[in-house]
Amino acid sequence: MLKVEVKVVPRSSRQRVEALEEGKLKVWVHSPPEKGRANQEVQELLAEHFSLPRRKIKLIKGEHSRNKTFELDTPPDRHNIRDSRKEV
Secondary structure, three states: OEEEEEEEEOOOOOOEEEEOHHHOEEEEOOOOOOOOHHHHHHHHHHHHHOOOOHHHEEEEEOOOOOEEEEEEOOOHHHOOHHHOEEEO
């Protein structure tokens, strides 16, 4: 299992996943932070970014916050977050 800290920017004009310092990610999403829409979109972008099925990514902390922690059901050595930068 790999835990990923994510800062979310909702209501963005673009979708993007970018690596920050210390293995954290910043994710821009179109959806507003209402009824879990932004969380779902972040989950979908992370799944695409890490080439994982969406069911392998779980929100474990920060459901109502811009700072979230996701758990990826994958070996930690499979993905290098520092090298992650992708615009969708």
